[in-house]
Amino acid sequence: MKMKKQRLDILLVERGLIETREKAKRAIMAGLVFSNENRLDKPGEKVNEDIPLMIKGNALPYVSRGGLKLEKALKVFNVNIQDKILLDIGASTGGFTDCALQNGAKMSYALDVGYNQLAWKLRQDERVIVMERTNFRYVTPADLAGEMPNFATIDVSFISLSLIFPVLKTLLVPDSDIIALIKPQFEAGKEQVGKKGIVRDKKVHEQVIDKIIGLALELGYNTENISYSPITGGEGNIEFLIHLKWCGESQEKGNNLIPVGIKQLVEEAHMELSKGASH
Template sequence: MPAVRLDAELVRRGLARSRRRAGELVAEGRVLVDGTPAHKPSQPVSEAVAVVVEAGPAPEYVSRAGYKLDGALDALAALVAVPPRVEGAMCLDAGASTGGFTQVLLARGAAHVLAVDVGHGQMAASVAADPRVTVREGVNIRDLQAQDVEPSPTLVVADLSFISLTLVVPVLVGVSSPGADLLLMVKPQFEVGRGRLGPGGVVTSPARRQQAVLAVAEAVRSVGGAIHAVVPSPLPGPAGNHEYFLWATAPDGGRREVDLTGTLEDAVRTAVVDDRACQVRPPLRGVPRRLA
């Protein structure tokens, strides 16, 4: 194999998510080629050389939510060949609160984040001050309309409380670009009904947690979306509840397919019972109920 640019080789080996990020890693002095620090992203390297990226300082996020989304994105990057694209994305953060999710998106190269929350004055000043962020406070996500979200997001993340995602999914899909990625954090404690909560408001039953994730997945499919993977959150909710990220895409006529690794039910069971991320067999797409 002929020599190629170091930044391109870092991406090919899965050591950087983009050539821009590869260049940043080189500038930070974290890339070693055969044990020697690299100084230029354009440095030619062959397939035979050892290329290592040294660990950097752990990120500091303004909330626990940031660590959850960061971990979920890392898990998806390790799981699938074409994970959700953050770099350059126009994003909607539904339920932005203090800005943990928004902060992760910015750190990963998002072009813009529309941060929406029903509350006021919650977002950390350091996040809100970023010129790529537009904060919309006092907005009930169920009232959001396409004209409120321009340009249409190519990536939607959601961290909502005290409401079922099944009620919100049609809105999120409705304001998204065709084929947009959706990363929805499913909180079983807000999906199963108050009467099914255990002590302290915790959903202790794995079966009920599975039902919660499946219900949200079916809500996505009912409006024509596709389900791609289920990822356990790396951190629990404040009361100790298990939470899960559902990766889906808005309708677009079949933009992306993934490897055949199991049914939706199998993927949810793997995430809930085995605490492992799992892909979903395509084409788990749906059509709006009115067209069925």
């Protein structure tokens, strides 16, 4: 049987080794791509689909940078996900799912409205249930093929968390941890978002965080802790990580247990990541 071939730049993206074809081409032409000891330096070269590939100097332990966000959240929020069932909302390439599995999660529902984004490594993993072309707002417990989730992550774009939180309650067992990425560019009013979709104003960041905390409490989630993402979003936006807990329907309103001041947190985030978004 003849082995299927694929362009090298496309194969790197499909394997989740690099995010875009443009970045793949640059890495190939820079001489960073190897198969065993052989350097591959032609982006358009057709190679066997199952050849071993590695990018030299690529120390990223996950299939995408997204894994670094969850890695920080698990450490800072001291969340243990050993044997947990993950609902990964906005899975994309699968950085959160990859990080969770490497930290002991039992399985992951990798859910995304997009198609064919999840890294090949995770598609092949029997612990991952792929839920592509799925609009989370319409998901019901019946759509989840295995055990009910007791841990959730949220990394969505072009939609507010206000449309995610109400549905999420119906899909989690009580005492579930949630780690959500707060993206000011998708939460602030249009007049507060600057050129290229970047939010630079610290006050807007504070307002957005306060809004999300208030919303979570109103829906019955405990707000446990908050931090900032260790990396900026695609356009350089500073983003924030929030740790929530869903205790079940018996609790009408949530409790705010966040131990840090929001103003101070925003200041720290801007100092650390100011290159991308602060004044």
